[in-house]
Amino acid sequence: MTAADGPPPPAGVPRDYDSDPGRYRLGxxxxxxxTTVDLYNRVAQLLAELGAGTVLDVGCADGALRAALAxxxxxxxxxxxxxxxxxxxPSPAVQADAARLxxxxxxxxxxxxxxxxYHLPDPLPAVREARRVLRVGGHxxxxxxxxxxxxxxxxxxxxxxxxxxxxxAPRLIAQVFESVTVFRWDAPLVTLPDATAIRDYLVVRQVPxxxxxxxxxxxxxPLVVTKRGALIVAGRxx
Numbered sequence: 001m002t003a004a005d006g007p008p009p010p011a012g013v014p015r016d017y018d019s020d021p022g023r024y025r026l027g028x029x030x031x032x033x034x035t036t037v038d039l040y041n042r043v044a045q046l047l048a049e050l051g052a053g054t055v056l057d058v059g060c061a062d063g064a065l066r067a068a069l070a071x072x073x074x075x076x077x078x079x080x081x082x083x084x085x086x087x088x089x090p091s092p093a094v095q096a097d098a099a100r101l102x103x104x105x106x107x108x109x110x111x112x113x114x115x116x117x118y119h120l121p122d123p124l125p126a127v128r129e130a131r132r133v134l135r136v137g138g139h140x141x142x143x144x145x146x147x148x149x150x151x152x153x154x155x156x157x158x159x160x161x162x163x164x165x166x167x168x169a170p171r172l173i174a175q176v177f178e179s180v181t182v183f184r185w186d187a188p189l190v191t192l193p194d195a196t197a198i199r200d201y202l203v204v205r206q207v208p209x210x211x212x213x214x215x216x217x218x219x220x221x222p223l224v225v226t227k228r229g230a231l232i233v234a235g236r237x238x
Contacts, residue, residue, distance in 0.1 A: 010161040012121040016206075017061070017082035024085065027204035028064060034197060036189050039231070040068035043112060043141055046233065047074060050139055052110035058098045058130070059116025062088035074109070098126035103133040110134075114143040118164040127176045134236045140177065144169050146186075146228035150205075153225065156215040157207050166230035178237030182230055190225040198223055 017024055031038070043065060047055060052074050057065050060078030062085045069076065078093035079101070080086050086093050096102050098113065098120065111130045117123040130140045146166035149159050164172065166184065174180045192198045195216035202212035 010163050010165070012119045012163050015081070015119050017080075018084045021082070021084045023204055023206070024061060026200055028061075030197065030200055030204060034190050034192060035227075036191075037185075038068070039114060039143055040064045042231070043114060043143070044068040044070060046141060046231075047110055047112075050110060052139070054108045055110045055112060056101070056103060056108045056133065058101075058111060058113045058126070059119075060089055060093065061085040063090055063093075065112060065114065066090055099129055101129045101133050105132055106135045106138075107133050108135065108138065110139050110141065112141045114141070115145065117142055117169070118144055118162040121163055123164045123169075124172060124175065127173055131176050131236055136236055136238060138236050140173070140234040140236075141231065142169065142173065142234070143231045144229055146230070149228045150190075150201075150225050151228075152223060153202065153215065153219075155218075156211055157202055157205055159205075166228065169230060170232050173232050173234045177234035179235040181233045183233070184228075184230045186228045187226065188224045189227040192221060192223045192225060194221045195219075197221070201225070 048070065055074045055076040057076055057078050060080050061082065063078060066076055066078065078089040079096050081095065081097060083095055086095055094102060111134060117126060120126055134140065144164050144166050145159060147159050147161055170180055170182045192201055198219055198221060199212045199216040202215055203209060
């Protein structure tokens with residue numbers, strides 16, 4: 001590559017959910033205990049407001065969204081590439097890829113893709129697949145993280161640019177969907193009470209354990225962390 005070619009496009013975030021499922025589960029535990037606003041509860045509320053009766057949860061993992069749904073809950077099918085996490089997801093659930101959904105055209109009311117599309121080197125085929133299987137009037141709800149997330153930890157970790165960041169994701173989805181609404185957050189939503197929580201927060205973000213321990217020793221607890229990201233709600237108009 002020459003200088004005239006410019007920088008390479010952002011890559012997808014590597015997946016380690018089968019090789020290291022404990023990292024994901026530690027992240028969910030930290031979020032449940034130390035975060036003041038839960039993304040899955042917010043998405044469950046939006047699904048109810050949209051009147052979604054059938055939901056395909058792409059990147060469902062072990063069922064965090066399913067657990068957040070209030071009765072009467074929509075009929076939800078979980079979909080993930082990780083066979084390890086799918087074992088803990090309530091039925092129905094299927095192992096499949098977001099870019100090749102095993103679903104017929106115009107079959108579901110809503111598709112959720114929460115903190116998952118940044119794993120794909122090119123998320124656009126998955127966004128097109130989502131539109132294909134949505135009924136007319138259906139919605140895609142996709143969440144992602146900003147590149148400037150957790151600035152209080154910038155001395156030890158900064159989030160690399162990915163293929164589906166909060167800064168660019170709405171424009172990408174607008175290439176496929178007729179209507180796009182963006183809910184952004186930029187607020188102190190996490191409080192890490194002690195050095196162990198600081199270390200674990202960084203380990204979840206794939207920071208080497210030695211660096212995470214150094215951060216835990218160097219930062220004063222409790223540490224309030226600013227979360228930045230976006231939830232994109234896209235509607236199929238025809």
